[in-house]
Amino acid sequence: MNNRQTILEIKNLHAGIEGKKILKGLNLTIKAGEVHAIMGPNGSGKSTLSAVLAGKPEYEVTEGEVIYMGKNLFEMTPEERAKEGIFLAFQYPVEIPGVNCAYFLKSALNEVRKYRGMSELDAIEFLNLAKEKMKLLELPEDFLKRSVNEGFSGGEKKKNEIFQMIILEPTLAILDETDSGLDIDALRIVSDGINQMRKPDKAQLVITHYQRLLNYIVPDFVHVLANGQIIKSGGKELALELEERGYDWLTNGKG
Amino acid sequence: MSDQNDIIESLVKKEYRYGFYTDVETETVPPGLNEDIIRLISHKKQEPEWLLEWRLKSYRQWITMKIPTWAKVKYQPIDFQSIVYYAAPKSRKEGPKSLDEVDPKLLETYEKLGIPLKEQERLAGVAVDAVFDSVSVATTFKEKLAEKGIIFCAFSEAVQKHPELVKKYLGSVVPYADNFYAALNSAVFSDGSFCYIPKGVRCPMELSTYFRINASSTGQFERTLIIADEGAYVSYLEGCTAPMRDENQLHAAVVELVALENAEIKYSTVQNWYPGDELGRGGIYNFVTKRGICKKNSKISWTQVETGSAITWKYPSVILQGDNSIGEFYSVAVTNNYQQADTGTKMIHIGKNTRSTIVSKGISAGHGQNSYRGLVKVAKSAINARNFSQCDSLLIGNKCGAHTFPYIEVKTPTANVEHEATTSKIGEDQIFYCNQRGVSTQDAINMIVNGFCKEVFRELPMEFAVEAQKLLGVSLEGSVG
Numbered sequence: 001m002n003n004r005q006t007i008l009e010i011k012n013l014h015a016g017i018e019g020k021k022i023l024k025g026l027n028l029t030i031k032a033g034e035v036h037a038i039m040g041p042n043g044s045g046k047s048t049l050s051a052v053l054a055g056k057p058e059y060e061v062t063e064g065e066v067i068y069m070g071k072n073l074f075e076m077t078p079e080e081r082a083k084e085g086i087f088l089a090f091q092y093p094v095e096i097p098g099v100n101c102a103y104f105l106k107s108a109l110n111e112v113r114k115y116r117g118m119s120e121l122d123a124i125e126f127l128n129l130a131k132e133k134m135k136l137l138e139l140p141e142d143f144l145k146r147s148v149n150e151g152f153s154g155g156e157k158k159k160n161e162i163f164q165m166i167i168l169e170p171t172l173a174i175l176d177e178t179d180s181g182l183d184i185d186a187l188r189i190v191s192d193g194i195n196q197m198r199k200p201d202k203a204q205l206v207i208t209h210y211q212r213l214l215n216y217i218v219p220d221f222v223h224v225l226a227n228g229q230i231i232k233s234g235g236k237e238l239a240l241e242l243e244e245r246g247y248d249w250l251t252n253g254k255g
Numbered sequence: 256m257s258d259q260n261d262i263i264e265s266l267v268k269k270e271y272r273y274g275f276y277t278d279v280e281t282e283t284v285p286p287g288l289n290e291d292i293i294r295l296i297s298h299k300k301q302e303p304e305w306l307l308e309w310r311l312k313s314y315r316q317w318i319t320m321k322i323p324t325w326a327k328v329k330y331q332p333i334d335f336q337s338i339v340y341y342a343a344p345k346s347r348k349e350g351p352k353s354l355d356e357v358d359p360k361l362l363e364t365y366e367k368l369g370i371p372l373k374e375q376e377r378l379a380g381v382a383v384d385a386v387f388d389s390v391s392v393a394t395t396f397k398e399k400l401a402e403k404g405i406i407f408c409a410f411s412e413a414v415q416k417h418p419e420l421v422k423k424y425l426g427s428v429v430p431y432a433d434n435f436y437a438a439l440n441s442a443v444f445s446d447g448s449f450c451y452i453p454k455g456v457r458c459p460m461e462l463s464t465y466f467r468i469n470a471s472s473t474g475q476f477e478r479t480l481i482i483a484d485e486g487a488y489v490s491y492l493e494g495c496t497a498p499m500r501d502e503n504q505l506h507a508a509v510v511e512l513v514a515l516e517n518a519e520i521k522y523s524t525v526q527n528w529y530p531g532d533e534l535g536r537g538g539i540y541n542f543v544t545k546r547g548i549c550k551k552n553s554k555i556s557w558t559q560v561e562t563g564s565a566i567t568w569k570y571p572s573v574i575l576q577g578d579n580s581i582g583e584f585y586s587v588a589v590t591n592n593y594q595q596a597d598t599g600t601k602m603i604h605i606g607k608n609t610r611s612t613i614v615s616k617g618i619s620a621g622h623g624q625n626s627y628r629g630l631v632k633v634a635k636s637a638i639n640a641r642n643f644s645q646c647d648s649l650l651i652g653n654k655c656g657a658h659t660f661p662y663i664e665v666k667t668p669t670a671n672v673e674h675e676a677t678t679s680k681i682g683e684d685q686i687f688y689c690n691q692r693g694v695s696t697q698d699a700i701n702m703i704v705n706g707f708c709k710e711v712f713r714e715l716p717m718e719f720a721v722e723a724q725k726l727l728g729v730s731l732e733g734s735v736g
């Protein structure tokens with residue numbers, strides 16, 4: 001088990017935004033084939049972690065390092081990280097008016113393929129691929145023609161994120177509160193999509209507030225993030241315990 | 256954040272891809288303007304007496320007029336006496352009779368511009384009239400068009416061969432006294448395109464003109480006149496480029512469109528005159544008067560993509576004189592670096608049930624200033640007139656500006672006039688979202704801008720739409736916000 005490749009190694013990560021310290025010495029190692037869940041109360045730094053890993057410009061790393069697939073993550077631009085196989089499913093996906101989903105995703109896919117030395121897909125090849133994957137997420141026919149996220153319902157936005165993930169086949173998928181704002185049917189569909197991507201050479205980092213999602217996406221490890229650090233790690237049963245007891249018993253103990 | 260600004264600084268540089276100069280011998284007149292120069296131009300072109308008189312009348316009007324100052328643009332005063340008002344590539348005594356006789360260097364220039372005339376002649380799709388400095392160089396497809404009775408030729412040729420049409424319509428939409436630059440153009444215009452579509456004829460191909468300013472210190476004053484007779488249809492494309500020069504050059508054109516009963520004219524422009532360098536030196540002053548008149552049940556549609564010029568000052572307009580006539584204006588105007596654009600339209604509703612649509616998309620980057628200025632005027636007679644205007648501005652970076660000046664005058668209570676305006680900024684969140692999917696910042700901006708301009712681009716003929724998208728990409732290279 002231990003000889004599987006390390007995909008992500010976070011060592012003593014300190015980071016924040018606009019001078020405010022949010023992550024304060026976070027450590028985490030993710031290996032191929034693993035699904036890690038990060039849970040924690042509001043303001044614990046969950047979204048900061050995903051933003052820092054994806055390279056959002058306004059976040060500042062003050063200390064520590066992150067090695068992704070043997071490379072220094074912080075030497076890569078956001079688009080290089082994406083092309084190297086890091087995918088962030090956004091909590092609040094932005095709208096891009098006038099740019100249709102097909103065009104957007106085809107551009108993204110071909111950037112990634114070019115980078116990986118694969119041939120670019122033409123319009124027809126792309127459409128065939130997209131239509132096949134759309135079925136998995138029960139996306140409507142006209143979906144590809146609509147502007148990216150414009151006028152989408154909350155559920156559609158999240159489905160679109162997962163749809164993009166399935167098409168781009170990332171090595172490391174970071175899912176930032178993908179379950180928020182989903183009804184039970186949408187949650188099931190989205191989770192099925194995420195589980196599709198569970199493969200021996202890939203890994204997932206699932207950030208969530210609620211245990212509910214973890215009924216569908218069963219993690220190998222659960223970590224509790226509080227005050228910028230991981231204060232407890234365990235197996236999937238930890239999530240259930242948190243559901244029952246909340247976070248207080250952990251945070252109080254640590255002070 | 257500071258990273259982002261560094262990117263803006265370092266990338267706000269672009270190269271003008273059409274800035275080459277063609278070394279051909281040119282024949283010019285001395286700089287400056289007086290009645291003798293006008294006589295000389297008219298003489299060189301062997302014009303009839305009535306046209307010389309019209310030019311002189313225009314000149315006499317022009318000297319009494321003041322330079323308009325109401326536009327939101329700033330520039331050094333133009334010294335009209337230092338401009339050369341006529342420059343022609345020197346050729347054999349007689350004008351070229353076919354493409355084979357055209358100076359190969361000129362043809363090479365057009366090939367660099369991406370419009371190989373010979374190729375186009377073969378490809379059969381677009382008929383091109385190319386205007387180089389002041390004279391029309393070659394018109395393709397002339398014979399094929401002639402079979403349908405369509406006249407598409409250089410303006411000066413039309414003066415010789417179809418004087419009755421020129422005399423009837425010249426100045427009928429833009430009178431010589433209309434405005435300062437129109438009067439100047441009327442006095443000194445050297446060439447341009449002329450097009451006449453006979454009754455009931457649907458022009459089988461897109462007609463196209465390519466303008467290029469080549470010689471230094473010259474102004475280009477072309478005149479275009481398009482007449483669609485009753486029930487006729489024509490789609491006309493116009494493209495423009497100029498070499499890079501330190502000094503500013505003046506381009507003051509006049510375009511007149513006449514759509515008779517049940518006719519339709521679609522006029523598309525991609526304007527890519529040299530915009531000046533990243534510090535705002537040089538570039539074309541583009542002061543253009545474009546106007547069309549619609550008779551009963553007719554339609555005129557202007558579509559423009561303005562990416563070039565140091566200053567753009569133009570308001571393609573439609574006089575909706577006939578009942579049930581339709582006017583449309585679709586515009587994308589880009590200002591980057593120190594470019595300034597004050598552009599929009601005038602829709603003058605006179606006839607009953609007249610309709611107009613205005614869609615304006617202004618994009619500002621660098622230190623660019625972009626103004627929409629539009630007038631919707633509904634006369635008392637224009638019962639049930641309708642107008643819809645939509646003016647959207649997109650800002651890239653923090654140093655540019657967008658302004659909207661809509662004027663609405665309505666004299667009948669039966670009219671329905673709607674105006675919508677939005678201003679947005681390309682968000683860092685949008686760019687980051689694209690980056691996170693592997694799309695570079697420059698490509699992300701192009702994608703977002705093209706999305707913003709979609710409603711206008713879809714009005715352009717296919718090939719032109721592709722060119723316009725590419726041009727937009729080039730114009731905004733390095734403008735990251």
